[in-house]
Amino acid sequence: MPDVPSEAVPAGLLHRVQQLQRLSHPASTVTRPCRRVAGSLTPRAVAPPPGDDLDRFADLAYGYRTTPRGVARHAASAGAMYPVETVWLAGGPEGWRWRLHVPERRGCVDVGDATAAATALGLRTGQWAVAVVAVAWRTVQRYGVRGYRYCLLDAGNVLGNIAALAVHAGTAARLPDRMPHDVVHADLGLTADELLLAVVVLDAEAAAAAPTGPSPTVDGLGTGWVVEHPPLLNPALHRVRRLHGFAEPAVQPAVDLAELVRVPGADAPGEIRRRHSARAFTGTPMPSGVAPAIEALQLRLAAAVRPPLRDWLALRYVAPAGEGWRSRWWDPSTGTWRAAEVPAPSPTCRIRMFGQQPIAGAASAFLLVGMTPDRSDTGLSVYRRLLLVAGLVCAEAYRMAVRLGCATTVLGGFDDEAVAALGGGGFTPLVAQAIGVPEPAADLKNDTVAAGWLSTS
Incomplete structure (x- = not known):
């Protein structure tokens, strides 16, 4: 090639x-x-x-x-x-x-x-x-x-x-x-x-x-x-x-x-060994330490991704706030936190916007990674590189969940307009990370295809 x-x-x-x-x-x-x-x-x-x-x-x-x-x-x-x-x-x-x-x-x-x-x-x-x-x-x-x-x-x-x-x-x-x-x-x-x-x-x-x-x-x-x-x-x-x-x-x-992965006191080998995709959430409120950890991740990401690529990156943390939900993000161009109030999506609405995935209906929060509207003739190259950055963010979120005792899973299939609206608009979503309290009775998400591929014939 x-x-x-x-x-x-x-x-x-x-x-x-x-x-x-x-x-x-x-x-x-x-x-x-x-x-x-x-x-x-x-x-x-x-x-x-x-x-x-x-x-x-x-x-x-x-x-x-x-x-x-x-x-x-x-x-x-x-x-x-x-x-x-x-x-x-x-x-x-x-x-x-x-x-x-x-x-x-x-x-x-x-x-x-x-x-x-x-x-x-x-x-x-x-x-x-x-x-x-x-x-x-x-x-x-x-x-x-x-x-x-x-x-x-x-x-x-x-x-x-x-x-x-x-x-x-x-x-x-x-x-x-x-x-x-x-x-x-x-x-x-x-x-x-x-x-x-x-x-x-x-x-x-x-x-x-x-x-x-x-x-x-x-x-x-x-x-x-x-x-x-x-x-x-x-x-x-x-x-x-x-x-x-x-x-x-x-x-x-x-x-x-x-800059992106350095977290004081983190045990990377242990976190990687224990990380997994959640199978189900309880729907209960998030542990108190999650929001500060997400904020710290946003700041590390803003410092780690260099302009102009950073100018196209959108990262949103969406969670319940009052009667509705709030999308919050760090704006490197102004050095301030920004927020957008969004209508509270019902569990049925969340399941629908994420391609009929039930786990989305019980999630307590979402971390959304996306791309702001293209402003140059290099859009496809930016898109490819931002997808790699989005994968880096997902890896960080998995390890963060291990440290905080919560759970997470990547949701790659979704309704673009609905998820963008959930994040406050102004971007195209690339990946979503559902975060919540794990359901104690549920085991880890089953990778059935890999299990079948690797089974003894």
Whole structure:
């Protein structure tokens, strides 16, 4: 896939993409049957993982775990499609090598020479890099064009975990302003249907950045996957491939990851191990510490995202206030808090606006991440980068919920106008995070598709 598209970006393409990704649009209709889709790197993963520091770090940032209802993952899912894979670039006695994280093996396996990519990134001895790659058809087969948004949100979640672990270990994780997209794409031998979404660099020796202690044991991970190849002429996949090429894929979000994820006293490894998507809420008022924590997150985000990208970012915290609800947010341009009173949405209304998801009706608050109206000809590139930022926010919200003893889950399907109105208007929603008091009788959200994929045949 080229760094720069060979043809001009069509006028109004961002608006068209946003229309195609709406919950009600036929191009994003949910398809229930789906299969596991292997990436092009999977056949190379034949050797056993070495069981080193990199394995522990990669597995905690991404790894699977068991729940009472099946298999889940440390990052949020889009219907448990888990579109992204992480490929780690590390140096060693044999030089720079690419190592694919293989979840069911709990480790990373060598998949090829990484000299060209390491040179292009200017890596020095002791540094790592991580390429986040989406196997697009894995999610597009179920969600259509909307699957592109889920790929980027999932990538942002994984990047958030990586950054939090790095800061916890006293090192730094950074997103270069531009990544050598074509070099990495060619170095890994990716297909046109595998989207290179981000490259993050870790400035540390492996032993320093790896979390201490063994990873929790995962039982029931089999190797009886049913795999298929993406259909070359599928209209949704073709659209996703083209829009990613138009979105300047080499340009990365201007985000200070350390500023965003640094929370005093936070235990990143423990929070990531305990995080989960809520299955149900009680509907009772939020714990008193949630609102201040959300405010602190908004301030960190405003400081971490650099202009002009920050000018397009919208973050709203919506919760009951008096007889109605209130949307509150920090405005970096004025250095003040702003608020908008909104009519109280009934539980039935909330369920409807979030695509008939019952959990939305019992949520006590919502964290909404969106994009303000486009004001330039770079809208699609901004849209792509803001989706990665939105995924970073979701990762922070999951860890925050663990710290505060509340619960949360990502809601990726919604009525755009209704959710924008819930947040006070003036933006296009990209993702919503429902927050509430967990229902004691309910177990963790079941990632049924992943459980089926990873079951022993």
